Amino acid sequence: MQNRINQLFKDKGSNILSIYFTAGYPNPEDTLPVLRELQAQGVDMVELGIPFSDPMADGPVIQASGNIALKNGMTLHKLFTQLAGMRQEIHVPVILMGYLNVVMQFGLENFCKACKDVGVDGVILPDLPMNDYLVEYKPMMDKYGLAMVLLITPETSEERIRQIDENTSSFIYMVSSASTTGAQKSFNEVKQAYFHRVNKMGLKNPRLIGFGISNKATLDAAFENASGAIIGSRFIECLGRGKTIHDAVKILFEGLK
Numbered sequence: 100m101q102n103r104i105n106q107l108f109k110d111k112g113s114n115i116l117s118i119y120f121t122a123g124y125p126n127p128e129d130t131l132p133v134l135r136e137l138q139a140q141g142v143d144m145v146e147l148g149i150p151f152s153d154p155m156a157d158g159p160v161i162q163a164s165g166n167i168a169l170k171n172g173m174t175l176h177k178l179f180t181q182l183a184g185m186r187q188e189i190h191v192p193v194i195l196m197g198y199l200n201v202v203m204q205f206g207l208e209n210f211c212k213a214c215k216d217v218g219v220d221g222v223i224l225p226d227l228p229m230n231d232y233l234v235e236y237k238p239m240m241d242k243y244g245l246a247m248v249l250l251i252t253p254e255t256s257e258e259r260i261r262q263i264d265e266n267t268s269s270f271i272y273m274v275s276s277a278s279t280t281g282a283q284k285s286f287n288e289v290k291q292a293y294f295h296r297v298n299k300m301g302l303k304n305p306r307l308i309g310f311g312i313s314n315k316a317t318l319d320a321a322f323e324n325a326s327g328a329i330i331g332s333r334f335i336e337c338l339g340r341g342k343t344i345h346d347a348v349k350i351l352f353e354g355l356k
Contacts, residue, residue, distance in 0.1 A: 103192035103220045104246050106271045107143055108305050115327025117144040117307060118334050119175065119196065121164040122181070123173030124150075125338055130181045131189075136344045138191050140352065149175055149197030160332040164339075175205050179213045186218035194248060195291065196223040206245075211243040221246035221269055222259040229259075232307065233266060241266060248272050253293040257300065273297065273306040273325055286311070288318045294324035318355050 107115065118137050122130045130147070137145055150159065150168035156321030174196075185193070195214065202210050202224065214222065222245055227236060232247065240247050246269035251260050253276060263271060275290055286294075297306065308321035309329030321328035334351050 102244060102246060102269075103143070103190075104194070106141070107192055108270060111143065112305070113140075113326055114322050115143045115307065116141075117146055117194075117309075117329045118142050118325065119148060119161075119309075119329060119331035120131065120334055120338060121150055121161060121168050121252050122162040122178045123168035123171045124335070125167060126179075126285040127171035128181070129171060129338075130178065130216065131185065132344050134185070134189050134339070136348050138189055140348050142191065143327070144192045144194065146194045146196045147178070148179065148193055148331075148332070149201055151198045151201055158332055160335050164335045175201055179217055182217040182219070189218075192220045192225060194221040194246075196225075199224055199226050206238055211239050211245055214245055215243040219245070219274070221248050221251070223248045223272060225250055232351050237266065251297070252276070253290070260297065260300065260302070262293075264300075264304050267304055269304070270326065271304050271306045272303065272329070273308045275308055275310045275312075275321075286317060291320070291324070293356040294320075299323060312353070315355055 102194060120133055130236070133143055134147075150165040150173050152165075152169065172333065178195075182193075205213075222240065224236075224247075232249075247267060248271070249263045249267050250265060250272040252274040255263075267270055273294070275286060304324040307327045307329050308325045309331065312318055312321055312330050313333040314326045318328050318330075330351070333354070335346070337347040337350040337354075338344070341350055
């Protein structure tokens with residue numbers, strides 16, 4: 100399967116920067132304007148968070164943004180409506196990140212079809228069990244040309260990592276630590292050893308490091324140990340601080356220099 104995600108890794112391959120933000124935050128109609136600004140500033144890929152009331156992998160910053168988005172009236176139906184004309188102007192890969200409950204309520208095939216219709220390239224569902232993915236979700240996502248991005252952590256066994264590598268076709272989301280999302284000042288020796296251990300496994304899929312990337316030190320470490328980095332909480336903070344979306348993106352990039 101060749102989609103925008105695969106093309107990105109083929110064309111660039113290293114120092115890839117993916118930014119996460121919560122759909123409908125800080126304002127209900129901000130989704131497309133934030134996408135536009137991130138693309139204009141050279142971001143390689145965007146992850147759109149689907150707000151959910153009980154996000155188990157999200158730290159306090161992203162949880163708070165999700166609560167505000169829900170209060171703003173953001174739903175999965177509304178998100179797909181906002182993204183309906185996205186591909187007329189957005190060319191970077193776009194991934195939806197959310198939780199299983201939301202997709203199940205929407206209906207798996209309805210969800211996959213809606214993703215394809217608006218031009219979403221991939222999906223991240225942190226709480227999707229591997230067996231359910233292999234039996235039910237992977238065949239449906241393959242049918243609609245969607246990439247499923249699977250996560251690994253420092254606690255993931257080598258056997259499971261190889262199973263994940265064998266059953267995905269985009270990239271592996273390499274969670275920097277076995278905790279929720281949130282900024283870190285640096286990656287310690289334990290995290291560095293984990294990065295090195297996975298790198299030595301000779302996996303077929305590229306990896307992006309996420310959770311905790313918030314400054315130049317952590318960004319450089321991610322670029323050194325994987326194909327790129329994913330920034331989430333730090334950008335959410337910037338969106339909360341900036342007077343405009345342009346200001347928020349500017350604050351983010353200034354902090355990465």
